[in-house]
Amino acid sequence: MVDQDRDYLSQAPDGKPHGEQPQWRQDFPVDIPQDNYVSRREFTKFLVLTSAAFTVGQMWIVWENWRRARRGAPPAQKIADLKDLPVGSSLVFHYPTHSEPCLLMRPDENTLLAYGQKCTHLSCAVIPELEKKRLACPCHHGYFSLEEGRPIAGPPRRPLPRITVELRGDEIYATGVELRTV
Amino acid sequence: MAVPERNEFFIDPSRCIGCQACVQACSECDTHKGHSMIHLEFVNRAWSTQTVPVVCMHCDSPTCAEVCPADAIKKSGDGVVQTARKPRCIACNNCVLACPFGVPKMNTGAELMMKCDMCYDRTSEGKKPMCASVCPSQALFFGTREEVESLRLRSRPVNHFKFGNQEISTKVSMLVPRETQAEYLDVTSAMNEKTSGQVVFLNMFEE
Numbered sequence: 001m002v003d004q005d006r007d008y009l010s011q012a013p014d015g016k017p018h019g020e021q022p023q024w025r026q027d028f029p030v031d032i033p034q035d036n037y038v039s040r041r042e043f044t045k046f047l048v049l050t051s052a053a054f055t056v057g058q059m060w061i062v063w064e065n066w067r068r069a070r071r072g073a074p075p076a077q078k079i080a081d082l083k084d085l086p087v088g089s090s091l092v093f094h095y096p097t098h099s100e101p102c103l104l105m106r107p108d109e110n111t112l113l114a115y116g117q118k119c120t121h122l123s124c125a126v127i128p129e130l131e132k133k134r135l136a137c138p139c140h141h142g143y144f145s146l147e148e149g150r151p152i153a154g155p156p157r158r159p160l161p162r163i164t165v166e167l168r169g170d171e172i173y174a175t176g177v178e179l180r181t182v
Numbered sequence: 183m184a185v186p187e188r189n190e191f192f193i194d195p196s197r198c199i200g201c202q203a204c205v206q207a208c209s210e211c212d213t214h215k216g217h218s219m220i221h222l223e224f225v226n227r228a229w230s231t232q233t234v235p236v237v238c239m240h241c242d243s244p245t246c247a248e249v250c251p252a253d254a255i256k257k258s259g260d261g262v263v264q265t266a267r268k269p270r271c272i273a274c275n276n277c278v279l280a281c282p283f284g285v286p287k288m289n290t291g292a293e294l295m296m297k298c299d300m301c302y303d304r305t306s307e308g309k310k311p312m313c314a315s316v317c318p319s320q321a322l323f324f325g326t327r328e329e330v331e332s333l334r335l336r337s338r339p340v341n342h343f344k345f346g347n348q349e350i351s352t353k354v355s356m357l358v359p360r361e362t363q364a365e366y367l368d369v370t371s372a373m374n375e376k377t378s379g380q381v382v383f384l385n386m387f388e389e
Contacts, residue, residue: 010243010244010257011243013248
């Protein structure tokens with residue numbers, strides 16, 4: 001809509017009044033006062049559209065959460081035999097899908113720990129340092145505690161996802177993924 | 183802040199003595215230190231030492247802003263055409279080619295068009311622009327219309343120009359002899375003529 005009342009400073013080169021000028025000239029005026037001018041209708045439109053976008057975003061998050069809860073735990077998967085994992089060693093496995101690398105560690109005789117291998121900062125692969133009781137990310141020197149998988153130093157702020165592990169006889173099984181935010 | 187309406191910029195080329203004081207004063211300014219926004223042009227260097235200071239004329243319909251594809255050149259509410267906005271300017275040179283007065287210049291190092299903004303930081307505070315404050319012959323004059331009319335009895339200010347078919351009215355005025363009539367030259371017809379400067383240039387190499 002063309003606002004006839006606003007007094008324009010600059011003249012268009014063809015000398016015609018501003019009401020007869022093409023739309024692009026209204027959208028990109030030469031004068032700073034006209035450039036900074038926001039009509040009430042435009043402002044209201046901006047408010048409505050941005051709040052609608054935020055509402056849709058929130059609904060999408062709720063929908064995704066609901067879908068994830070409905071999916072349930074992924075099926076249990078055999079990782080390795082216990083005899084293949086001596087005390088003080090670790091191995092990489094993929095769980096629940098092939099694109100999600102995870103780490104299985106055995107710091108002492110009776111403990112089995114498993115975490116997702118993607119650093120929560122920028123998804124580099126973390127490296128277990130069992131003797132120092134930590135997991136190290138080489139990209140930006142982020143460190144996670146071995147016992148909890150929580151960040152202890154460097155850029156990462158969120159803990160690594162914990163993989164629940166079960167010993168069935170002599171076989172180690174991954175039974176679920178515990179996604180954690182804090 | 184805005185430039186007070188009573189103050190206007192007048193250029194009197196006949197008073198220019200070519201001392202370069204305006205150029206030096208302009209390049210002193212902190213916002214564009216080392217770069218002068220004023221051009222001191224020779225009218226016809228082969229035949230005369232007469233110079234003309236060229237500052238931005240601040241057109242009512244600024245051609246530079248009309249041709250800017252990046253919407254970088256804007257005019258403030260008091261009619262001063264501001265220099266290109268640094269985040270927007272794409273250094274395309276359209277304004278440099280389009281301005282009939284040849285005012286905008288491209289700073290290729292900074293990839294930014296820079297032009298005279300009538301020392302907006304000074305004039306909006308009621309002070310004179312740098313060039314007008316130093317000009318010893320007052321060829322560059324900044325003051326009220328009454329002042330200039332009482333000081334320059336034989337001159338009259340002109341702020342309408344014609345370039346080919348383009349008519350331009352400006353905020354800055356040129357002072358011309360009072361009794362002369364406005365003459366309009368067809369600038370495009372002179373494009374194929376050899377300029378006198380070119381003749382001298384060629385003779386130099388023939389000798």
